[in-house]
Amino acid sequence: MNTKRLMLGNEALAYGLLKNGCQMACAYPGTPSSEILSAVVSLKKEMDLNIHAQWAVNEKVAFETAYAGAQAGLRTAVAMKQVGLNVAADPLMSSVYLGVKGGFIVISADDPGPHSSQTEQDSRLMAVMAKLPVLDPDSPGQAAELAGIAFELSEAFEIPVMLRPTTRVCHSRQSMDVKKIEMTLRQAAFEKNPGRWAATPKFRLQLHKELEAKLAKIADYEPTRPRLVSGTAAGTGQAIVVAGVAAANARDIIKEKNLDIPVYQVVQAFPLHKAFIDEMDAYDDILVLEETWGVVEMQLADKKRVKGKNTGFISPVGELLPENVEERICAFAGLDYQAPQITMLPGRRPTLCAGCPHRASFYAIKKVAPKGIFTSDIGCYTLGCNLGAVDTVTCMGAGISQAAGFTIAYTENEKQPPVFSTIGDSTFFHSGIPGLIETVTKKIPYVLVILDNRTTAMTGHQPTPASGRDAAGDPCIAVNIPDIVKGCGVNFIKTADPYDLPAFIDILKEAKAYCQENGPAVVIAEHPCLLDMDRAELKASFKKVVVNRDVCDGCGYCVSRFECPALSMDQETEQVRIDPGLCTGCAVCSFVCPKGALVLENQE
Amino acid sequence: MSNNQQIIISGLGGQGVLFITKLLAGAAMADNLPVLTSETHGMAQRGGNVISYLKIGDFSGPLIRPATADALIALKAESFAHHAYFLKPGGLAVVNSLDPVKDAGYRVFSGDAGALAEAAGNVRSENVAMLGFFLGAVKDETSAFNPDSLSRMIKEKFQAKPAVAANVLRLLTSGMQLYEKR
Numbered sequence: 001m002n003t004k005r006l007m008l009g010n011e012a013l014a015y016g017l018l019k020n021g022c023q024m025a026c027a028y029p030g031t032p033s034s035e036i037l038s039a040v041v042s043l044k045k046e047m048d049l050n051i052h053a054q055w056a057v058n059e060k061v062a063f064e065t066a067y068a069g070a071q072a073g074l075r076t077a078v079a080m081k082q083v084g085l086n087v088a089a090d091p092l093m094s095s096v097y098l099g100v101k102g103g104f105i106v107i108s109a110d111d112p113g114p115h116s117s118q119t120e121q122d123s124r125l126m127a128v129m130a131k132l133p134v135l136d137p138d139s140p141g142q143a144a145e146l147a148g149i150a151f152e153l154s155e156a157f158e159i160p161v162m163l164r165p166t167t168r169v170c171h172s173r174q175s176m177d178v179k180k181i182e183m184t185l186r187q188a189a190f191e192k193n194p195g196r197w198a199a200t201p202k203f204r205l206q207l208h209k210e211l212e213a214k215l216a217k218i219a220d221y222e223p224t225r226p227r228l229v230s231g232t233a234a235g236t237g238q239a240i241v242v243a244g245v246a247a248a249n250a251r252d253i254i255k256e257k258n259l260d261i262p263v264y265q266v267v268q269a270f271p272l273h274k275a276f277i278d279e280m281d282a283y284d285d286i287l288v289l290e291e292t293w294g295v296v297e298m299q300l301a302d303k304k305r306v307k308g309k310n311t312g313f314i315s316p317v318g319e320l321l322p323e324n325v326e327e328r329i330c331a332f333a334g335l336d337y338q339a340p341q342i343t344m345l346p347g348r349r350p351t352l353c354a355g356c357p358h359r360a361s362f363y364a365i366k367k368v369a370p371k372g373i374f375t376s377d378i379g380c381y382t383l384g385c386n387l388g389a390v391d392t393v394t395c396m397g398a399g400i401s402q403a404a405g406f407t408i409a410y411t412e413n414e415k416q417p418p419v420f421s422t423i424g425d426s427t428f429f430h431s432g433i434p435g436l437i438e439t440v441t442k443k444i445p446y447v448l449v450i451l452d453n454r455t456t457a458m459t460g461h462q463p464t465p466a467s468g469r470d471a472a473g474d475p476c477i478a479v480n481i482p483d484i485v486k487g488c489g490v491n492f493i494k495t496a497d498p499y500d501l502p503a504f505i506d507i508l509k510e511a512k513a514y515c516q517e518n519g520p521a522v523v524i525a526e527h528p529c530l531l532d533m534d535r536a537e538l539k540a541s542f543k544k545v546v547v548n549r550d551v552c553d554g555c556g557y558c559v560s561r562f563e564c565p566a567l568s569m570d571q572e573t574e575q576v577r578i579d580p581g582l583c584t585g586c587a588v589c590s591f592v593c594p595k596g597a598l599v600l601e602n603q604e
Numbered sequence: 605m606s607n608n609q610q611i612i613i614s615g616l617g618g619q620g621v622l623f624i625t626k627l628l629a630g631a632a633m634a635d636n637l638p639v640l641t642s643e644t645h646g647m648a649q650r651g652g653n654v655i656s657y658l659k660i661g662d663f664s665g666p667l668i669r670p671a672t673a674d675a676l677i678a679l680k681a682e683s684f685a686h687h688a689y690f691l692k693p694g695g696l697a698v699v700n701s702l703d704p705v706k707d708a709g710y711r712v713f714s715g716d717a718g719a720l721a722e723a724a725g726n727v728r729s730e731n732v733a734m735l736g737f738f739l740g741a742v743k744d745e746t747s748a749f750n751p752d753s754l755s756r757m758i759k760e761k762f763q764a765k766p767a768v769a770a771n772v773l774r775l776l777t778s779g780m781q782l783y784e785k786r
Contacts, residue, residue, distance in 0.1 A: 006629050006639060031645050116645065139640075139664070172666035173626075173641040175633050249665035323669045340671035342689045348616065348682075350652040383650060460645075565651055581727040 007176045009169040012140035013079075013107065014039035016147025019181050022077050022105075024052045024069040026062035028430065029459035030081030031116035032170035033109035037079055038460070041471050047181050055462050055471045058396075058430040059084035063091045063106070070104035070160070071197060072188035075151055079107040082123045083395065087431070089126065092160075096132045097207040098197060099158040102186065103151035106132075110166045112291045112319040118378070118395060120317070122293040124269045127162045131211055133218050134162040136269045136290070138247040140174040146267065149223050156221070157214045164269070166291055168245040168319075215271050224268035226276045230254050231262035238333070239283040243269055243296050246289040249322040253329055261333060266290075272299035287313070287332040291320050307332065352383045354566040355584030357527035358451050360498035361422070362389035363562055363592065365449065368508040369418040373406050375399040377432075379424040380458045380529075381451050386563050390422070397431030399423050403446040404439045418512055419446040425481065426456040426464045433488065436520065440489040443519035447511045450522065452481060453529040461532045485522045492521035499527055501591040530584055542585030544601040547576055552597035562592045607637060608661030609748045610668045614687040615679030617644075617651045620731035624677070625656040627735060627754060630761070632660045634753040642666035653686055660748050674745070677738050679731055681705055684712070696745065698738045698783075700730055713741050715782045724775050732772055736779020751780070 007015065013036050017025060027037035040053045052069075056062035059080040069076035080088060085108040092106065108123035127134035135150055137143035143165050150161040195203055218224075229242075229251060242250045243266040254263055264280075266272065269290070277300060280286060286306045288297040293316065294309035307313035314320065314328060323340075330337035352359045362384040365374065376382060376390040377399040384390040392402055403421035410416045423432045428450050436448065456462040463469050468478030485493050492514045498504045504525070511521035530538060554574040559567050566582035567589060569575075576597070589598045611628065615621045622643050629639045640663055643656040657668045673691050678684035681701040691697060691710050699705045699714040706712060717733035724733075739751050755773055762769035 004633055004636075006626065006633060006641070034645075139666070168642060168666055171643050171645050173629065173639070173643070174666075175629075175637075175639040245665065247664075249667070251664040321669075322665050322667050326669065340669075340689065342670050345686050347653040347686065348651065350617065350650040353618075353650060380650065458650075 002177060002179050004175055005178045006173045007140050007144075007178070008035055008039070008173050009140040009143055009165060009171060010035035011039040012144040012174065012176060013147060013163070013165065014043055015178060016144030017077050017105065018043055018047075018049060018051065018183070019144070020148040020151045021075045021183060021186070022051065022151075023074045023185060024054075024066055024076040025079070026054045026056050026066040026076075027079040028056055028059045028062050028084055029456050029462045030084050030109075031459055032111055032165075032167040033079050033081045033084070033107065034459040034462065035170070036107060037471060038462075043181070045472065049181060049183055050185060051183070053471045057465055059088040060091060063088040063095075067091060067095050067100070067104060067160070069188070070100040070102045072190040073101040074186050074188055075103040077105040077107060080109070081117065082108055082110045082121050083117060083119060084108070085123055085126055087396065092126070092132075093130050095160055096130045097204055097211055098199065099207075100154060100160055101158065101191070103154035104160045105147065105150045105154065106160055106162045108162060108164055109170050110164060110292060112166055115167055118393070120292050122291070122295060123162065123164045124295040125293055127164070128270050128295065131215060132160050132162055133215075133224070133268055134164050134270050135224065135267055136164055136244045137169055137267070138243075138245055138265070139169060140172055141176055142267075143169055144176070153218070153221060153224065157218055159211075159214055159218075164244075166245055216274075218268075219271040219274045221268070221273075225273055226264045226266045229263050229265045231260055233262050233279070235279070235282045237283065238285045238287070239264065239280065240329070240332070241266060241280070241286060241288045241296060241300075243267070243290040246291060246320050246325060249320075249325045250289055250329065253322070253326045257329070257335065259329070259333060266296050269295050270299070272296060277301050285332075287328070289314065289320065289325060289328070292316075349386065350383060351386055351563060351565055352380065353530060354564050354582045355530045355586040356380070357453060357498050357525065357529075358384060359387065359562065359564065360501055360504065360527075360586070360588045361449060361451055361525040362387045363588075364498060364501060364505045364508055365389050365420050365422070367505055368512055369420055372418040372420050375402040375406065375419065375421045377423045377427045379427055379456075381422055381424055384422065387561070396427055397423070397435055400432050400435035400439065400448060403448070404435070404442065404444045407444050407446055416445075421446055421448045422451055423448065424457075425450060425452040425454065425466060426462075428481070429465050433484065436485070436490070436522075437488045439520050445515045446520060447508065447515055448520060448522045449508075450481060450485075450524045452524050452526045453532075455529050455532045457529045457531065461529065481524055485524075490520050490522050491518065493524070494522075495524040495526050497527050498525045499586055499588055501588055538584065543587035544585060545578060545583070545587050545590050545598050546601050547578060548597045548599050549575060551595050552576055552593075553595060555595070557594055558589055558592050558598065562589055564589060607746060607748045608663075609659070609675070609746055610673045611658040611660075612668060612673045612676045612687055612690045613656045613658065613679075614676065614683035615654055615731070616683070617654045619654070619679045620728070621654045621656050621679065624731050624735045625658055627758065628658055628749060630757045631750060631754040632748050634757055635748070635750055637661060637748060638663075640666045653683070655687060675738070675742060677734060679734055681714075696741060698734065698741050700734045700737075713737070713783065713786060715779075715786060717779060717782070720775065720778050720782060724771065724778070726771070729771075729775055732775040733779040733782070736776035737783045738779075739776070740780040740783030751776075
């Protein structure tokens with residue numbers, strides 16, 4: 001079997017991992033990294049590979065699980081987005097000291113832009129802090145190639161290796177040759193050595209010394225040496241150093257402009273090769289193009305001769321687009337640059353889908369506590385801000401602890417605003433539980449609404465621990481959210497379907513009253529994500545709502561307060577209009593119109 | 605005629621921008637041309653403006669610079685307004701719109717793909733109708749998108765669902781006819 005395929009960067013990464021003997025892959029979904037593990041699963045099925053692929057409850061658990069496999073001598077990998085690496089920072093820092101036996105790759109996907117993240121942080125800086133080598137691919141093809149090199153590097157020095165793709169690697173597709181993977185499976189063979197694997201601080205000092213010695217050798221490792229990708233190594237005058245997607249963009253532009261400046265591509269962003277640092281010292285003027293921070297730049301010896309992110313020559317903020325690369329190369333090389341005319345229009349804001357159960361939950365919360373403080377979390381439901389029902393979004397799991405923080409902050413005020421916290425089911429499992437326990441012990445008066453749509457929706461419908469299916473879609477043990485909430489010590493737990501809006505509002509009112517005297521009240525809003533539902537099932541539950549033309553006075557309340565994409569104002573009739581192409585028949589809007597103009601068809 | 609092609613496909617989240625990008629890419633690959641694409645994932649897919657880039661030929665970087673694209677496929681009139689700046693002067697744009705779209709700087713052709721999709725019984729398939737419209741408009745400019753390679757690929761892709769393949773192919777053809785009749 002040898003086929004040409006249009007491979008997504010994340011699929012190419014998965015292919016690179018498996019082709020090079022990865023036997024365990026763990027991940028927690030997060031854009032732009034999510035498709036890596038899904039691709040591992042589909043390649044495993046397609047090529048009949050006997051390997052383990054797992055969606056973990058969070059990045060820390062994913063990391064530690066995969067790491068143990070590498071301690072036992074297998075080749076393993078863990079994948080996450082850059083802010084996921086914050087969650088896994090603890091095992092990352094420690095595991096680099098302890099090292100590995102089998103090759104271990106930590107994939108942390110960065111998101112310059114940011115397109116779908118809360119920060120533009122550069123994972124390579126995290127690699128500098130943790131002191132592990134990091135490779136920086138420029139394309140899907142190179143991501144697959146570097147997966148092989150990373151495993152070899154990892155085993156040669158018994159050290160975890162980071163692979164850092166960015167959004168434009170993860171979510172680009174490239175035509176690539178794909179061959180059937182034949183795997184020779186290793187047997188796990190954990191060699192006990194408490195002085196290493198369970199090292200006490202005294203031994204850690206020794207491990208740190210050994211780590212520094214490893215890094216010095218890795219800065220001389222042949223396969224990851226910087227590559228001269230254009231021009232000749234003049235050793236004087238100007239040079240351009242490129243890494244990651246900026247390297248791909250720069251190559252196109254250098255070729256188009258016929259530039260005679262030597263261009264070096266760094267694939268191992270840290271540690272930068274010692275010989276390369278010396279070689280660069282011979283040039284008088286060096287441009288460094290990389291994302292998102294100047295990690296390669298800061299390792300060059302004479303900063304006065306370097307132009308990059310850290311010197312302000314390249315903006316430290318936002319994505320380094322090809323037009324920025326062109327403009328900066330022209331400025332560096334003294335060429336004219338004509339900026340094209342661009343008229344940027346304000347884009348459409350993203351919104352919850354028509355029929356999304358979260359919309360009903362948010363509408364109800366806003367109804368019950370119009371002047372409340374609404375702490376929320378990371379997921380589709382962040383878009384509840386469009387309905388005025390999300391005031392804070394910080395990081396995974398933060399909404400619950402922040403709810404506690406707000407109630408405490410207002411203790412001495414004359415009036416205490418009601419505090420409602422919303423969190424998705426996957427995020428609750430990921431990092432909501434410790435915060436919930438904390439608020440029980442402190443008897444914090446707030447309502448927690450767990451938005452349980454039975455999936456990790458935003459990132460592409462990966463299972464949660466409550467789904468009862470694993471990464472491959474096979475049945476597995478499901479844990480029960482109400483049982484967990486009960487186990488945390490909460491005594492008010494009610495589950496309801498937000499589609500039944502009046503009943504749901506009543507439960508929220510009850511929860512609000514309860515929490516004032518008794519501490520946390522938890523309401524579980526249960527309704528599956530429509531994108532994840534069977535089409536026939538959706539069709540069967542469709543309830544047709546129509547506009548009663550005699551009643552609708554065109555006040556626009558439903559359009560602005562309920563914000564369903566299927567509802568809009570008809571300019572001609574000056575009444576509300578339901579788009580049949582978008583309406584999912586949830587019928588929640590029939591409870592929303594204050595005049596009763598949105599009615600179920602047979603009740604008109 | 606050049607086979608180095610840079611195409612922008614623009615629409616709203618959920619309209620099937622990725623689907624037609626993959627079809628076009630597949631058609632070019634079937635003719636052994638190197639392909640690079642780049643797409644939007646995550647939050648913007650929830651009803652926001654979605655763009656994908658398709659580059660065929662000798663390229664390293666996946667994105668397209670403003671004022672360099674050969675063509676733009678706009679699945680909404682507003683998508684044209686948003687992303688026309690990617691087109692090179694005189695570049696080709698096809699726009700899904702009931703009303704004619706005009707812009708002196710480019711060669712713009714518009715058609716009501718929505719009506720074709722509705723007539724075919726699936727209002728959500730205007731993306732495929734628009735792809736057919738584009739194939740009609742682009743056929744004299746490049747041989748990178750061979751309609752025969754595309755139909756072969758669609759049949760292969762939906763091997764298990766011949767009815768779906770037939771629907772997709774019918775819509776493609778009616779999109780091409782819509783261009784011819786404009």
